[in-house]
Amino acid sequence: MIKDYFKLSFRGIIKRGLRSWLTMIGIFIGIAAIVSLISLGNGLEQAITSQFSSLGSDKLTISAKGGFGMPGQGVLNPVTVDDAEAIEDVVGVDSTITRILEPVKIEINDVIEYRALASIPEDTKLMNILLDSMGLKIEKGRMLEQKDNDKIVVAYDYYKPDNVFKKQIIVGDRILINDRKYDVIGLLGKSGNPLMDGAVLMMDGPLRELIDDKERVDVIVAVVAAGFDPNKVALDIEKTLRKRRDVKEGKEDFTVQTPKQLFETVGTILAVVQVILIGIAAISLLVGGIGITNTMYTSVLERTRDIGIMKSIGARNKDILLLYLIESGLLGLTGGIVGIAAGIFLSKTVEIVANNFGISLLKAEFSLMLILFALFFSFIVGVAAGVLPARQASKLQPVEALRKK
Amino acid sequence: MDKNSKGDNRPVIELKDVWKVYDMGHIKVNALRGMTMKVMKDEFIAIMGPSGSGKSTAMNMVGALDIPSKGAIYLDGHDISKLHESDLAQIRGKKIGFIFQSFNLINSLTAMENVMLAMMFQGTDEQTRKKKAAELLTMVGLADRMHHKPTELSGGQQQRVAIARSLANDPEIVLADEPTGNLDSLSGENIMKMLMDLHHKEKRTIILVTHDKQVASHAEKIYLLKDGRIEGIKRVK
Numbered sequence: 001m002i003k004d005y006f007k008l009s010f011r012g013i014i015k016r017g018l019r020s021w022l023t024m025i026g027i028f029i030g031i032a033a034i035v036s037l038i039s040l041g042n043g044l045e046q047a048i049t050s051q052f053s054s055l056g057s058d059k060l061t062i063s064a065k066g067g068f069g070m071p072g073q074g075v076l077n078p079v080t081v082d083d084a085e086a087i088e089d090v091v092g093v094d095s096t097i098t099r100i101l102e103p104v105k106i107e108i109n110d111v112i113e114y115r116a117l118a119s120i121p122e123d124t125k126l127m128n129i130l131l132d133s134m135g136l137k138i139e140k141g142r143m144l145e146q147k148d149n150d151k152i153v154v155a156y157d158y159y160k161p162d163n164v165f166k167k168q169i170i171v172g173d174r175i176l177i178n179d180r181k182y183d184v185i186g187l188l189g190k191s192g193n194p195l196m197d198g199a200v201l202m203m204d205g206p207l208r209e210l211i212d213d214k215e216r217v218d219v220i221v222a223v224v225a226a227g228f229d230p231n232k233v234a235l236d237i238e239k240t241l242r243k244r245r246d247v248k249e250g251k252e253d254f255t256v257q258t259p260k261q262l263f264e265t266v267g268t269i270l271a272v273v274q275v276i277l278i279g280i281a282a283i284s285l286l287v288g289g290i291g292i293t294n295t296m297y298t299s300v301l302e303r304t305r306d307i308g309i310m311k312s313i314g315a316r317n318k319d320i321l322l323l324y325l326i327e328s329g330l331l332g333l334t335g336g337i338v339g340i341a342a343g344i345f346l347s348k349t350v351e352i353v354a355n356n357f358g359i360s361l362l363k364a365e366f367s368l369m370l371i372l373f374a375l376f377f378s379f380i381v382g383v384a385a386g387v388l389p390a391r392q393a394s395k396l397q398p399v400e401a402l403r404k405k
Numbered sequence: 406m407d408k409n410s411k412g413d414n415r416p417v418i419e420l421k422d423v424w425k426v427y428d429m430g431h432i433k434v435n436a437l438r439g440m441t442m443k444v445m446k447d448e449f450i451a452i453m454g455p456s457g458s459g460k461s462t463a464m465n466m467v468g469a470l471d472i473p474s475k476g477a478i479y480l481d482g483h484d485i486s487k488l489h490e491s492d493l494a495q496i497r498g499k500k501i502g503f504i505f506q507s508f509n510l511i512n513s514l515t516a517m518e519n520v521m522l523a524m525m526f527q528g529t530d531e532q533t534r535k536k537k538a539a540e541l542l543t544m545v546g547l548a549d550r551m552h553h554k555p556t557e558l559s560g561g562q563q564q565r566v567a568i569a570r571s572l573a574n575d576p577e578i579v580l581a582d583e584p585t586g587n588l589d590s591l592s593g594e595n596i597m598k599m600l601m602d603l604h605h606k607e608k609r610t611i612i613l614v615t616h617d618k619q620v621a622s623h624a625e626k627i628y629l630l631k632d633g634r635i636e637g638i639k640r641v642k
Contacts, residue, residue: 004525015513309509312470313570314498314526316491397490399471402509 009327023295026288027335031378033281035343041274043363061257062220077253084220090236092228097126097221107176108165119204141171141186149206153186156197230258289385296328296389308401317394324390325383332382340374417577417610419443423476425462436462438633449604451613451621454630464614468580469497498526502571506583508563510555516566517551523573541569561592582614597623
């Protein structure tokens, strides 16, 4: 018989038309906010996870503190080649790779973009370790080798259809980097990691020549030897660097990060932001719920006589209670459905707009769980909001209720 | 008709020394002061009295819409005078069909749905409800008005929907409270004729509550109510 109650409740909502829609707005906004925030948050988290997992768990990243932008940029006391050599002597470190990440001007087809130029070590063994750990594979052409002076390898962003340069780069094309010409000899496969997909690789030597700096190091990658705990090795590296750079514990001007730590730091920040935003959305839901309560009270007053009639023809208290709870639950649920649609639309819009501005990390991820949860939650908010009015309705005395005009 | 064919002569409703006291703050109003009456199966009786005689209260008692302050009410042999509202509702829905002066239909539902609603609270399945509602509405001559809302029907038609609804759960008693009070005389006469048909052809037990002698004269027996108790019984004819 529950179906009949749903039908009857639904009629009540339809009958009040505009007022029902207005009542749902609170729930609608709350659910839309929750769906869009969680989906964007999830998308961001996934993107970041994929980025960090591609670093490999046995690689430690050492860079100087205090900069902004790319790692090692704009810092007071950069890490050095000597630091790298000292790190290599730490027990448990197999080898180190010094890297340069340089923001450069890239010009193709008269379109100018600023992207990261990443160095590839000259040493073949180190080069292979680095490429392996980053999961980089050549899709077309070949990888860089020693003596590849005017050559570069580019990633997916440069040859994907409809890219910003309005030209799909192929092997053999020439690209201007900081106004110098370089030959593209290889294309990297798509990694799904937005930072990597935007990268241009160049051998260490020619890159240093381009930036005219033989000493600079932005990031040191320490490869942990098999059988050693990366966290323990990281502590030892910190100790060595503190001594070398003459800084006290707690006042380090450098960081040694395991991919896990990096990920956890970002994850914590994301979680805090999400909790705050969802808190705001929850307030909207609360207000929406109060709106439903208010509407339902009005509805009980308006329909006192109808309630009296129903009771006189055999409706028990619990029938009336159920009718009103279902009605307020449906108000919540309908608000929720519209809210989910709006939330999906909103986060997709944010994603598209962000992508147009080059922020490809921001992807909306919708899980079935999220949508089911939102549906369930909006219904429950509606039902909860209806409890008091429904109780009032169910307790009306038929004789009194029938007397109302 | 098998339910009615037994021809037994049992009371369907019996009031024994029923008192109803309304507490109005400083004063207590005795609406009923020891009302006693007995309605047998298949009877058509009227409770008649001037306004202020306790008629409405009497109708609430007989209709199980309210419980007495003192005394006992037996519906179909069971004491209902101390039941909780929800149990009362269940009994009402099953055993009593109401016809009110102001029709009391739900305006947002069609005639058909109004009749079906009474069955819904008894848990009758939709198919049966539809079939029964259509039958009843056809019986009261509204076959072509089933899907109209009450506001699209005349007073007489609305009251006929109410009659159809009152019969939906095959009640023991049809209780009509001033059924012609809001109708013009012709529609009123029609409704009374319909009630008499219900009594004669379908052997329904009918209790009519009215202040109108003319209306009351349709019944077989008139209970005269005065100052909250039955002052006399008049047989018609």
